[in-house]
Amino acid sequence: SDVLHFSDDLIDYLIQYCVERGKKDFRYMEKVALNWAEEGITTPKQAQAVSSRYDRNVYGIMNALGKSGTPTNKELEYINRWTGEYGFTIDVIVEACERTVLATDKHRFEYADKILSSWKQENVHHKADIISLDNHYQKQRSTASKQPSNRFNQFSQNTYDFEKKKK
Numbered sequence: 001s002d003v004l005h006f007s008d009d010l011i012d013y014l015i016q017y018c019v020e021r022g023k024k025d026f027r028y029m030e031k032v033a034l035n036w037a038e039e040g041i042t043t044p045k046q047a048q049a050v051s052s053r054y055d056r057n058v059y060g061i062m063n064a065l066g067k068s069g070t071p072t073n074k075e076l077e078y079i080n081r082w083t084g085e086y087g088f089t090i091d092v093i094v095e096a097c098e099r100t101v102l103a104t105d106k107h108r109f110e111y112a113d114k115i116l117s118s119w120k121q122e123n124v125h126h127k128a129d130i131i132s133l134d135n136h137y138q139k140q141r142s143t144a145s146k147q148p149s150n151r152f153n154q155f156s157q158n159t160y161d162f163e164k165k166k167k
Helices: 008-020 026-038 044-065 075-084 092-103 107-119 127-146 162-166
Strands: none
Touching: 008 026, 008 044, 026 075, 044 075, 044 092, 044 107, 092 107, 092 127, 107 127
16 A cells, blocks of 8 residues: 555545456456556545446456356456456447457357457457458358359269160
8 A cells, every 4th residue: 555555535445446356366456556646546436437337348248148147257367358458448338349259159258369469460440341341251251152062063973884784
């Protein structure tokens, strides 16, 4: 608290915040405190606003993946990667989650992560970028499907004379 210059009120709120989430270990509290300090939070009211926005986003993503309840630490790692490291907005993440739910019932976080990491490589920043990527992908697929791929033409034709064979 001396290093971060938190008020007693903010320290009290920090402890309450962590305990409500079932996190009583010092390392977790320290992480939250450092995050708040980075965000410039100095009052419990500011901390509450940031944490409720964060919670809303987390539960929005959980719902989009068809999950309810509190995310596991591993699930939170994914969510933090998508919002932090990948820098995606919630609408882009939710789009990936909706596609995931349509595609699979298992390993949804891993599946959504594959989608989002490929979008990161393709420099997706907005939902509109996804639409143009989808259009490009569809064009590639339709071009590929127009190539003649008749497997039967690849075999040399045998010229049997069935009439002769019957005799």
